[in-house]
Amino acid sequence: MFFTILVCKILRFIGKLIGRGSSMPGQIALKLSPKILSKVKLPDKVIAVTGSNGKTSTVEMIACILEKEGKKVIWNREGSNQIEGVTTLILSNCTLGGKLKGDVLLLESDERYSKFTFSHFSPTHYVITNLYRDQLTRNGHPEWVFDAIAPSVSEKSTLILNADDPLVSLYGKDRENVVWFGMDKQDFSFAENNSVYDDGAFCPNCKKPMKYNFRHYNHIGDYFCESCGHKKHATDFTITDADLEKGIVTINGKEKITLAFKSIYNVYNILACFAVCSLVGIDEGKIAENISDYVLKNGRVVQYKLGNSNGTFLVSKHENSISYDQSIRYIIGQNQPCGVIIIVDAVSRRYSTGEISWLWDIDFELLNAPCVEKIYLLGAHCEDLKTRFSFTEIPAEKLYTNPDIEAAIDEIKVENREKLYTVTCFSDKAKFLSKVEVQK
Amino acid sequence: MKILHLFHNLMNLYGEYANVLALKRELENRGVSVTVEKQSVGDKIDLSDADFIYIGSGTEKNQKVALEALKPLKNELREAMERGTIVLATGNSFEMFGKKITDKNGAEFEGLGFFDFTTTESDKRVVTDSLCEFNGSEIIGFVNKASEIFGITKPFFTVKQGAGNNKNETTTEGIIDGNFYGTHIIGPLLIRNKAVAEYFANLLK
Numbered sequence: 001m002f003f004t005i006l007v008c009k010i011l012r013f014i015g016k017l018i019g020r021g022s023s024m025p026g027q028i029a030l031k032l033s034p035k036i037l038s039k040v041k042l043p044d045k046v047i048a049v050t051g052s053n054g055k056t057s058t059v060e061m062i063a064c065i066l067e068k069e070g071k072k073v074i075w076n077r078e079g080s081n082q083i084e085g086v087t088t089l090i091l092s093n094c095t096l097g098g099k100l101k102g103d104v105l106l107l108e109s110d111e112r113y114s115k116f117t118f119s120h121f122s123p124t125h126y127v128i129t130n131l132y133r134d135q136l137t138r139n140g141h142p143e144w145v146f147d148a149i150a151p152s153v154s155e156k157s158t159l160i161l162n163a164d165d166p167l168v169s170l171y172g173k174d175r176e177n178v179v180w181f182g183m184d185k186q187d188f189s190f191a192e193n194n195s196v197y198d199d200g201a202f203c204p205n206c207k208k209p210m211k212y213n214f215r216h217y218n219h220i221g222d223y224f225c226e227s228c229g230h231k232k233h234a235t236d237f238t239i240t241d242a243d244l245e246k247g248i249v250t251i252n253g254k255e256k257i258t259l260a261f262k263s264i265y266n267v268y269n270i271l272a273c274f275a276v277c278s279l280v281g282i283d284e285g286k287i288a289e290n291i292s293d294y295v296l297k298n299g300r301v302v303q304y305k306l307g308n309s310n311g312t313f314l315v316s317k318h319e320n321s322i323s324y325d326q327s328i329r330y331i332i333g334q335n336q337p338c339g340v341i342i343i344v345d346a347v348s349r350r351y352s353t354g355e356i357s358w359l360w361d362i363d364f365e366l367l368n369a370p371c372v373e374k375i376y377l378l379g380a381h382c383e384d385l386k387t388r389f390s391f392t393e394i395p396a397e398k399l400y401t402n403p404d405i406e407a408a409i410d411e412i413k414v415e416n417r418e419k420l421y422t423v424t425c426f427s428d429k430a431k432f433l434s435k436v437e438v439q440k
Numbered sequence: 441m442k443i444l445h446l447f448h449n450l451m452n453l454y455g456e457y458a459n460v461l462a463l464k465r466e467l468e469n470r471g472v473s474v475t476v477e478k479q480s481v482g483d484k485i486d487l488s489d490a491d492f493i494y495i496g497s498g499t500e501k502n503q504k505v506a507l508e509a510l511k512p513l514k515n516e517l518r519e520a521m522e523r524g525t526i527v528l529a530t531g532n533s534f535e536m537f538g539k540k541i542t543d544k545n546g547a548e549f550e551g552l553g554f555f556d557f558t559t560t561e562s563d564k565r566v567v568t569d570s571l572c573e574f575n576g577s578e579i580i581g582f583v584n585k586a587s588e589i590f591g592i593t594k595p596f597f598t599v600k601q602g603a604g605n606n607k608n609e610t611t612t613e614g615i616i617d618g619n620f621y622g623t624h625i626i627g628p629l630l631i632r633n634k635a636v637a638e639y640f641a642n643l644l645k
Contacts, residue, residue, distance in 0.1 A: 143499045201449040355582040360455025
């Protein structure tokens with residue numbers, strides 16, 4: 001073990017010097033000693049977060065709160081969330097004797113690779129945020145991902161589950177030690193699904209038609225199946241009140257948190273973070289205080305200037321319609337006259353594909369709002385976007401199409417709109433942000 | 441002209457509903473007036489006046505639910521195809537029309553039995569961009585399946601790049617038999633390939 005840890009540390013050191021990623025040292029360590037992760041002495045608290053959306057943000061907020069309380073947190077802030085990256089993280093933060101030098105190990109875990117990581121050790125606290133249609137070229141579909149995560153769920157872990165997600169909730173079926181989080185009915189909750197597709201139409205347990213008392217978005221809400229009895233579980237950590245206009249949420253009728261980013265998805269991430277931190281013994285008043293107005297450092301929201309226009313860049317995920325819906329709903333919610341820039345150039349930064357069926361799952365119709373003055377469709381897939389938009393009610397004269405992102409930015413610049421929003425993925429982020437003035 | 445979109449809320453992965461939009465637009469561009477009706481589990485399914493029936497991709501579990509819902513309608517479905525109704529099934533929905541589906545755990549599900557092919561699911565997905573040929577036109581799309589299909593003699597597409605019906609038959613994809621068209625190519629197929637939308641519109645007009 002000594003040797004493997006040493007090799008990993010050295011490789012990580014060299015890797016950092018030459019600017020390499022964090023998965024290679026772990027990969028080699030696993031070759032040298034395949035069971036190394038079971039041998040390491042981990043701290044009493046091992047927190048893991050998996051699911052489709054919100055992992056990175058939730059983990060970052062948990063780390064922030066625990067660190068503010070003086071805990072030494074070892075966490076994968078670079079987001080290397082597969083077993084190799086996790087191995088690098090653990091071994092490079094171990095003593096040579098194999099003891100992790102921290103009070104808490106906090107892991108974002110890739111939903112398809114969790115089963116490999118957690119075959120060596122089990123988290124004490126395991127959060128599953130949600131299961132959405134996400135990167136279906138890798139993931140197939142949400143039920144496929146459900147089956148992939150299942151082997152990583154140990155009886156030993158305290159599961160922290162999103163009670164509002166009917167598929168995620170199945171992990172808590174017939175099992176003790178589950179902590180549930182969810183949101184009570186709010187002013188913005190609605191009765192009928194209004195997005196392009198409905199992953200809540202059928203019960204994930206028995207496949208009979210499922211009903212909802214209310215929904216917060218897509219299939220997330222208060223569901224119940226009259227056939228098998230699968231329904232939203234009573235929640236231990238609850239958003240009892242959410243005012244997204246003012247940006248204030250209340251947890252368990254008591255702790256008030258102000259939001260730096262007023263979106264419902266951010267509220268769920270905050271709630272999951274609050275639940276975990278409370279469960280590991282942090283004072284709830286302190287959590288609320290430290291998470292209020294917290295601005296994520298992971299670069300998912302970036303303010304910029306282009307000419308005289310103020311812009312907000314919303315990192316969304318290609319191949320993830322809910323992520324896009326989330327950005328679009330945020331834009332519409334601001335109700336400010338604006339131009340919206342949508343860029344689909346490289347579908348993925350990991351692999352090359354022309355798979356664009358996910359464009360049809362995004363609720364672009366929402367952009368048919370008076371506040372949206374113009375929509376710029378840019379990048380290699382701009383014609384695919386144009387076709388997609390041709391099946392909405394959005395007037396064609398509001399649309400602008402250009403495969404050349406740089407040339408389009410020059411044109412948008414001289415239009416001097418009051419407000420711009422840019423919606424695209426990590427894979428296309430730099431192509432835009434390198435051409436505008438990013439506000440620190 | 442009536443397009444019946446079956447299991448629109450059950451077999452609805454990969455934006456498949458847009459195949460119906462593409463066909464509708466293609467027909468309307470030719471001056472044909474089109475109605476689209478959606479029917480699914482829980483509805484009374486009525487095939488009697490449909491000119492075109494479409495079913496899309498779903499999860500492996502949802503496919504079994506759709507299959508059970510279709511079984512009581514087997515004769516009506518057969519009669520509809522015999523009197524000229526065209527059926528297009530994309531993604532794993534077309535597997536229902538064969539003899540049998542064996543799932544990844546080895547459980548067997550009897551198919552509708554219109555054709556002799558059989559399907560075997562596995563715990564590995566076949567995921568690939570696809571380039572095919574149909575009627576002299578280049579067809580582009582994607583395959584995202586967890587199955588192999590054996591015993592098809594009348595394929596829909598010639599595969600130039602991508603996946604065929606199974607790992608041994610890599611150059612043939614899907615099935616055309618009478619008025620039935622099945623393929624694992626998603627895209628959506630009729631959105632990304634105007635030639636296919638035109639082909640069906642020509643058949644219908």
